[in-house]
Amino acid sequence: MKLKKIFIYACAIIVLYFGIGALLLNFEIIQRLYIFPGWSIKHGATDEDSSTVSADGPIIIYRDGKILNYQVVPSTTGFTASVAEISENDSLQCYVDETGDRFRFLLNKSVQVQPSEYSRPAKILALSDIEGNFKGFKSILQGNGVIDSQFNWTFGANHLVLNGDFFDRGLQVTECLWLIYKLENEAEKQGGKVHFILGNHEMMNLKGQLKYVRDKYEHNADTLKLPYAEWYAKESALGRWLRTKNAVEKIGDLLFVHAGIRKDFPEEYTIQQINENVRAGIDKTFKKGEQAQDLFIGNESPIWYRGISTEEESQQDIENTLTRFRVSNMIVGHTIVDQIKSLYQGKVIDIDLDHKTNSDQGKMYALWIENGTFYSTDQQGAKNRLALTN
Numbered sequence: 001m002k003l004k005k006i007f008i009y010a011c012a013i014i015v016l017y018f019g020i021g022a023l024l025l026n027f028e029i030i031q032r033l034y035i036f037p038g039w040s041i042k043h044g045a046t047d048e049d050s051s052t053v054s055a056d057g058p059i060i061i062y063r064d065g066k067i068l069n070y071q072v073v074p075s076t077t078g079f080t081a082s083v084a085e086i087s088e089n090d091s092l093q094c095y096v097d098e099t100g101d102r103f104r105f106l107l108n109k110s111v112q113v114q115p116s117e118y119s120r121p122a123k124i125l126a127l128s129d130i131e132g133n134f135k136g137f138k139s140i141l142q143g144n145g146v147i148d149s150q151f152n153w154t155f156g157a158n159h160l161v162l163n164g165d166f167f168d169r170g171l172q173v174t175e176c177l178w179l180i181y182k183l184e185n186e187a188e189k190q191g192g193k194v195h196f197i198l199g200n201h202e203m204m205n206l207k208g209q210l211k212y213v214r215d216k217y218e219h220n221a222d223t224l225k226l227p228y229a230e231w232y233a234k235e236s237a238l239g240r241w242l243r244t245k246n247a248v249e250k251i252g253d254l255l256f257v258h259a260g261i262r263k264d265f266p267e268e269y270t271i272q273q274i275n276e277n278v279r280a281g282i283d284k285t286f287k288k289g290e291q292a293q294d295l296f297i298g299n300e301s302p303i304w305y306r307g308i309s310t311e312e313e314s315q316q317d318i319e320n321t322l323t324r325f326r327v328s329n330m331i332v333g334h335t336i337v338d339q340i341k342s343l344y345q346g347k348v349i350d351i352d353l354d355h356k357t358n359s360d361q362g363k364m365y366a367l368w369i370e371n372g373t374f375y376s377t378d379q380q381g382a383k384n385r386l387a388l389t390n
Helices: 002-026 134-143 173-189 200-206 215-224 228-232 237-242 271-282 315-325 355-360
Strands: 032-036 039-042 056-063 066-075 078-086 091-096 101-106 123-127 159-162 193-196 248-251 254-257 329-332 341-343 348-350 365-370 373-378 383-385
Touching: 056 091, 056 173, 056 215, 056 237, 066 091, 066 215, 078 215, 091 173, 101 173, 123 134, 134 173, 134 355, 134 373, 159 173, 159 248, 173 193, 173 237, 200 237, 200 271, 215 228, 228 237, 248 271, 315 329
Parallel strands: 123 159, 159 193, 254 329, 329 348
Antiparallel strands: 032 039, 056 066, 066 078, 091 101, 123 365, 248 254, 341 348, 365 373, 373 383
């Protein structure tokens, strides 16, 4: 009789756990419901995800006056956790498991909020929505002379624009971010610039909304005993760095924004004020339903709005927005197109491609801008001029 009661109580607890867990998942109060260690259900997960522990890091955390370097490193038995105290002058190594590449970099001693406007350089390479695809990212940068085989900046005084969504879906997010971090410092020493534009997936990860994060990262977080949400918190090196970035930047007469600025976005806000409010949204706590309605990071905000890429606005709407910001063109990502293409008689350029499928086929494409002309360029640097019509 006693065993029967224990069995009934155990069944009731299991039913309550899964019932309450399902509700919390549905309302996004939690992002993951564990069934067994290493086996869980994610909110919104519809695809199989067999990714598990693999190389990752460095993940740099500032804690109690110390700088801690967390890494998952290859070992003879697979992968092991490594945690070490370092100094700010130490050279750090990033290992890329997929490609076998390694590169070294130094930590910034300080970070500064980025300007919202820049002069236009002779050349710009722009790409969007890499989503942790290091192999494809490497190939398009090397093929267009932005980096050499040792991952050094070789683009001189020119600019690299990364138009958001380097997080989620892929398995080399950390590695992509550290390469950008490294190149940013090297570019500025040569008079060039790396622009990292915040997209909706950057915002989601910075706010701990992890529905699209691959299982690898949860397994690595468990291995390191460092919750994934802390990897990009204000006490982390990458978290501090990302909190200096913009959602909208004006480079000469070009406006770069991850998703797009809608026609009825309030006119009283300058580009700088938009960026200040987007950054403020990173660590702002919203009540349920409020974030989706937020002007700066909500569903109709510059990091989420799809109405331009889906051509729901009129030509005059676009012309009015460009006039307002005193630019000739808007470059957007966020909404996948089959090839880099112009919209609205060449006033909008959409550069979000299915990079994973392309790179698996040995192809990559990005936007090249030179002497006022737009080109599609591939992983070998072959360029085709864009036809600026619908």
